[in-house]
Structures are given as structure tokens and as C-alpha cells.
Amino acid sequence: MFSVLSLLLLAGAHSATARLHSLKYFNTASSQVPNLPEFVSVGLVDDVPITHFDSNTKKVQPKQDWMLNTDDAQYWERQTQIALGNQQSFKVSMENLKERFNRTGGVHIIQKMYGCEWDDETGEVTGFRQYGYDGEDFLSWDQETETWIAPTSQSVITKLKWDQNKADLAQMKNYLLVECPLWLKKYLEQGRSSLLRTELPRISLLQKSPSSPVTCHATGFYPDSAMLFWRRDGEELHEDVYRGEVLPNHDGTFQMSAELKVSSISPEDWRRYECVFQISGVEEDIVTKLDEDSVQSNREKPISVTTIIINHAAWVLPTLALIIVLAVIGLIVYKKKKAQCTSLPVKDPGSSQPLRSGDGGSNSPSETSS
16 A cells, blocks of 8 residues: 555565665645645655645745755755645646546545665665555656556556656656756755764663563664674574564664574573674674573562672671661562563654656646546
């Protein structure tokens, strides 16, 4: 299913050695959706929002302070005019698609995502542009064949029309593969201190119970081009391992986890296993040995320390003071047992179709009109 959320997650799937950067724009037009502007456009660099426009404010606004560091005095006015043009274009497209799908009433949404990815190690550039209607794929551009892909019968008519417009196809290709990477590099340079920074993670080993898998959890790292995996005797493991996705934190960093099934591993073999974190831009791996003492768990800890305290108190304290100490220790032990069933720490909570050259955004007069 086509959705803005799913598109936002596309950038997470690449190896830690690749330095992939992306410039993406998301346009969303809606009809009869309460509390949502009829048109919203958001620009992102490496999945960090940089611009925002909606039909209520009618103005493209920066989402990062470093976006104001531009020597182009007309940049924001030009971006606003492009967004206003797209807003009108999507309004026409909405009416056309309602008729084409024979759904004139109710809630409807058109989505468009376009932009490029650039590998700063290999120089490879990938361009993309795709549309969705009411949560389903509608059209997508195939860079290899330079044609449009129509997944539904209702989108075939648009595919055939757009495939025949060679001038627009050439202009779009030039934007996605030439102009878009240039804008991406410009934004990366403007936001260098933020976008090109490297933050290493905090790594924890977590386990709910002795029979549960051990989870290696890495959080607070940046960028998201990272890998987390388990290995034994220096060899990466693929069996008895579950890898989670890279997820965003509320502060702009990322988190991920990898689980290792340990129920069949003998205690003396634990030291043969280690969790490995790799991130682009850092040569050395961060390695965390699997050690029972370093695993955080909710299971009840031995109370030998409590016993020591009691014995010490009996030796040096009067009887009344000892009773008070015993009462306090009893309360602590009770609370520990009561909290035994609490969960592990919660994970830390991003007619034609020309693209106006020289701008970070695009101008698409007809969009999905027939």
C-alpha cells in the first residue's frame, strides 16, 4: 500500500558502508479530510524535513535554521510560487480521479513522492517519482526503461499519455538525475554541521527472562546508515537471529536492535558471541561481548547483598535501630518482587509535467490529469 509513512522508511535499507544521501519531496492533496489542509508539500534531505508548505499558510517555510543560509534572494518566493502551482494542479487532478474511479463523494487523497538518492562513494544517482491514490499505487517512473508503470486499469490512460510525451520525459529525467543531485549536494553543504555529523550509539544487552532472547539495542546514533548484527567466533550469524528495522528517535537520531536466541547456548559458550555495530564514516566496529554480568534483565536478583546488610546491622546497631533497618529492607525487597513483571525499558520514542529547472522543487501543471 502506498503511504507517506512507508515512503519515509525507504531510505533505511542500505549497508553501513554506503553513504547514501537523499532529497525527497512529498506532496499530498486531500478532499474532505477533517483538520488537514487540502494541499501539503514537504521537502526532506536525508529524511530530515527542510521545507514545508500547505494551503492554509500559502508559503514555503524553512524547517531547519541552516536552510536560511542561502545566497539566492528569490529562493523562498520561487519555491512558494512552485508550490502554489502544484496546489492548483492537484486540485484539478483530484476531480479527474474522482470521475475516473467513479467515487465523487467521501474522503480522497492523492500522494506524490519524487526526488533522488546519491551515493557519495560511488557517485551513483537514482531518481524516483511515483503517485498514489486513496492509499494504493497509481503510477511510478521506471528509471531503467524511462517509462511509466501503471499498476491499475485506471492509471493506464495516464501512462500511455505520459509515455508519449518525450519532451516532458526528458525534462523530468534531467531534473531527477542531474538537477536534483546538485540541489542535494548544495543542501548537504548548507547543513553540513547537522546532516554530515556522526553520533555513536549507546548499546545495551537486554533480556526479559533466562529463556528469552538477548536483545542488543543501539540507540542515539546518526546517520541511519548503520548495521547491527551478532557473530560467533568472528563469523556473522544468520540463524537464531532477528534483526529489527532502523527506527527514528524523537531527537533526530536513530535506534535499532538485533535479537539472539540463547536458550540453546551453554553458559560457558556465551563469551564466543558478540554484538557488532557498524556505521558509515567510522572504520572501527563497536563490539559488545555477550556476558551474563552485562545483560540487563527484569528477573529477580539474588538478595545476598541484603543478607550482608542485615548481618552488619546486627553487629553494630541497637535492637530498635536494627528493627527499622529490617523494615526498610523488607519494603525494598517487596517492591522489587512487585515490580518483577514490569517490561524492559521502552525504546526511544522523521496536460504536461515539466519540472522547473534551477529549483529544489518541481512544477507539474497537469500531474495525474487525463
